[in-house]
Amino acid sequence: MKKSRKKVNKVSIIGAGAWGTALAYLASKNVENVIFYSTDKEKIKEFNQTHINKNYFPDVVMADNVVGAYENIYLANSGAFILAVPVQHLRRVLISLEEALKSSILAPIIICSKGIENRSNKLMSQVVNELKLPNPVVILAGPNFAKDVIENKASATTIASYNQQALTITEEIFASDKFKLEKISDVIGLQICSAIKNIYAIGVGIANGLDLGENFSAAFIKIAINEMQSMLRYLNADSQTVSTYGGVGDLFLTCSGPTSRNFEFGRLIAKDHNIKQLTKKKTVEGYYTLFSIKALLDHYKGVELQLINLIYQIVYNNMPPLIIEKII
Structure with missing residues (x-):
């Protein structure tokens, strides 16, 4: 027994x-x-x-x-x-x-x-x-x-x-x-979802700061969900994990407004705040995750995540925030 x-x-x-x-x-x-x-x-x-x-x-x-x-x-x-x-x-x-x-x-x-x-x-x-x-x-x-x-x-x-x-x-x-x-x-899939949603929240925050409108933000999130699924399939994780609380649920919450540090970080970038100074004030996990995800994408070259690449160009290469509008 x-x-x-x-x-x-x-x-x-x-x-x-x-x-x-x-x-x-x-x-x-x-x-x-x-x-x-x-x-x-x-x-x-x-x-x-x-x-x-x-x-x-x-x-x-x-x-x-x-x-x-x-x-x-x-x-x-x-x-x-x-x-x-x-x-x-x-x-x-x-x-x-x-x-x-x-x-x-x-x-x-x-x-x-x-x-x-x-x-x-x-x-x-x-x-x-x-x-x-x-x-x-x-x-x-x-x-x-x-x-x-x-x-x-x-x-x-x-x-x-x-x-x-x-x-x-x-x-x-x-x-x-x-x-x-x-x-x-799906240990790997849940971790990927919970990490990269912070990057997408930065993007939605940038869009909010630029006053691109709610229609744009909704379209942005739809593309983000597609990219999350692509990333999970590429890593041999379960793409259905995107539909969990830790997937689309967490993505929605983190992209929903200034209570999210990552959203607020993006919004302030759009308002021309200094990125380095912003990261010294509070821990913004999306800022660090963005660097690592971009490094992984460059190394494996097996999946194209357009949103990630655009946000990286804005945050790390000082490209004008308005380039995010190109996603649609």
Whole structure:
């Protein structure tokens, strides 16, 4: 008789930004012990005193079972490691947590960050594999603004893994009547969708800043969906992943307005703001993803993505933003 698996009673959230805070809020409903981890010692001490992450949600008091930690020792024996850090720092964070990760080799690494590592042009699951970490990997991606999640507004997301038990654990941690999860096995496709939608949001933001109109933006998004499908087919991923929450759902949300950092970045580019200065103020994942995707396209030369190429010319080669109108 097959032995039943115990329910997860401890998880570690790595990253104390807005999304990490929202994920801790979700997990606190289903898991007995939630470790809220950051290397910022003073920030964590303040959080443990107030149970408020004042930098992001000053009016939200987190549940008592969410406990801040700045030392790795508190992460040991977690039932899952949930990463919500910028993708360009993910490799370094994983290396720093290696001992804790190996203390729970069956615990999934749930990656909730979107993008591609610039220096290697690798997806986040590929970074984990390269580091030879034994834990199963889950990708969580969808149309999820942290503010809506932490305000308990109805939301949905997609999770992908090759490991069915890891998907089940992820669902146990996060699922509620206000947060729905759909499960798929297309790890590569979901990561590509969740990365390149940030690039397309920059494009829609540029169009908005140029006042090209809603008709143009709608046509732009239609072409973007076609390009996403082409990219997935080329990478031998499942083109149907584009139709998931983490595909067209996330694309729509990220392209919907100034709440999206990538959209706002594009809008400000159209208004002639300095690109380098904009990237210093906030993390704009689409800016970095654009560089990596263009490098991959130039290397493989197997698929033509006209929108990506036009946005690259504007962002990295200082071409006039109005060239984006050529897409129609």
